[in-house]
Amino acid sequence: MQSQTINPLKAVTTLxxxxxxxxxxxxxxxxxxxxxxxxKDVLVFPIQWIPTAWNAAGNFKAVWMADIPFYLFYLNSLKLALIVTVITILFSSMAAFAFTKLQFKGRDFAFGILLSFMIIPxxxxxxxRFLFIKWLGLYxxxxxxxxxxxxxxxxxxxMRQFMIGIHPEFIEAAKIDGAGPFRIYxxxxxxxxxxxxxxxxxIKFIWTWNDYQHPLIFLLDKELFPITLGMQLFKDDYADNFAVLMMASLSAIIPLLLIFIILQKQVIKGISLGGVKG
Structure with a gap:
C-alpha cells in the first residue's frame, strides 16, 4: 500500500x-x-466570545414577543420568497427550454436581445416599474x-447553458412517441x-429573502413588511440595545444558513454544470 505524499504548496494554500x-x-x-x-456585556473589551452571563432567553423574548410583530415579518418573507422562487423557476425554465430545444425564426437574435438587457442597471x-405597478393597481x-x-x-x-448539454436524442425520441412541446418540457x-x-x-430564495430595495419602494403598510424592512423597525426601537438587535439579526439569517448548509453541494454542482456546458 503506497503512502500518499503531501504537496507542501497545497498544504500551505489550504491553511x-x-x-x-x-x-x-x-x-x-x-x-x-x-x-x-x-x-452591558456586548461592547466589553477585550471581547468575551463566550458570555459570562447568558441572556439568550431574554433577548429572544424581546424579539419575538414584543409589540413589533417579528413573526409577521418572518411569515411575509417566507411567503414572498417561496412564491417568487417557484414562479422564477417556472418562467426561466420555460424560456430556457424555448431558446434551446424549440426551433423558431429569430430565436438566437431574440436571446441576444434578452441578454443585452443585463447591462441595464x-x-x-x-x-x-413603479409607474407600471401603480397603473396596475398593485402598489x-x-x-x-x-x-x-x-x-x-x-x-x-x-438554465439555457445547462439545457444545451442535454442530448437532443431525448427530444427526438419524445417527438416520435407523439409528445408535444409542453409534455417534453x-x-x-x-x-x-x-x-x-x-x-x-x-439562490433566488436567498436573494428574495434578503431583498431590501423592492419592499422599500413598493410597500407602505407595516403589516406587509418582510424581514428586511422589519429589521429597520427594530433598529429604530432598539438603537441602543445591540444584544436584541443581534438576536433579531441571528433569527433573520437562520433559514438562509440552514439552506446553505444542507444544500451547498447542490448549489456548487448546479453552478459548475451550468457554467461548463454550452
Missing part, C-alpha cells in the same frame, strides 16, 4: 485559505455571541413584489434539470 475563512467568520461569531449576552428601471401589495421579481434574465441564461426536460433547478431555487 492560508482556512485562516482567511476564519477572518470572514468573525462578524458572524460576534453576532452570535452578542445575541446571547446582556446589553436594475436601479435605472425603478421609476418605470402596496405583495403582488407588486411578485410581478417585479418573478422573472430573471440571469437565471434564464444559467414537463416530462423530460425538468427531471433532467434537477441540479440547475435546485441551484436557481436556492
Amino acid at each position: 492560508f485559505m482556512g485562516a482567511v475563512s476564519l477572518v470572514f467568520l468573525v462578524p458572524l461569531l460576534w453576532m452570535v455571541s452578542a445575541a446571547m449576552k446582556f446589553e 436594475e436601479q435605472a428601471t425603478l421609476v418605470p 402596496n401589495t405583495h403582488a407588486a413584489l411578485v410581478v417585479t421579481m418573478m422573472f430573471s434574465i440571469y437565471f434564464t441564461f444559467l 414537463w416530462g423530460i426536460m425538468l427531471p433532467l434539470c434537477k441540479p440547475i433547478l435546485a441551484t436557481v431555487g436556492i
Whole structure:
C-alpha cells in the first residue's frame, strides 16, 4: 500500500485559505455571541466570545414577543420568497427550454436581445416599474413584489447553458412517441434539470429573502413588511440595545444558513454544470 505524499504548496494554500475563512467568520461569531449576552456585556473589551452571563432567553423574548410583530415579518418573507422562487423557476425554465430545444425564426437574435438587457442597471428601471405597478393597481401589495421579481434574465441564461448539454436524442425520441412541446418540457426536460433547478431555487430564495430595495419602494403598510424592512423597525426601537438587535439579526439569517448548509453541494454542482456546458 503506497503512502500518499503531501504537496507542501497545497498544504500551505489550504491553511492560508482556512485562516482567511476564519477572518470572514468573525462578524458572524460576534453576532452570535452578542445575541446571547446582556446589553452591558456586548461592547466589553477585550471581547468575551463566550458570555459570562447568558441572556439568550431574554433577548429572544424581546424579539419575538414584543409589540413589533417579528413573526409577521418572518411569515411575509417566507411567503414572498417561496412564491417568487417557484414562479422564477417556472418562467426561466420555460424560456430556457424555448431558446434551446424549440426551433423558431429569430430565436438566437431574440436571446441576444434578452441578454443585452443585463447591462441595464436594475436601479435605472425603478421609476418605470413603479409607474407600471401603480397603473396596475398593485402598489402596496405583495403582488407588486411578485410581478417585479418573478422573472430573471440571469437565471434564464444559467438554465439555457445547462439545457444545451442535454442530448437532443431525448427530444427526438419524445417527438416520435407523439409528445408535444409542453409534455417534453414537463416530462423530460425538468427531471433532467434537477441540479440547475435546485441551484436557481436556492439562490433566488436567498436573494428574495434578503431583498431590501423592492419592499422599500413598493410597500407602505407595516403589516406587509418582510424581514428586511422589519429589521429597520427594530433598529429604530432598539438603537441602543445591540444584544436584541443581534438576536433579531441571528433569527433573520437562520433559514438562509440552514439552506446553505444542507444544500451547498447542490448549489456548487448546479453552478459548475451550468457554467461548463454550452
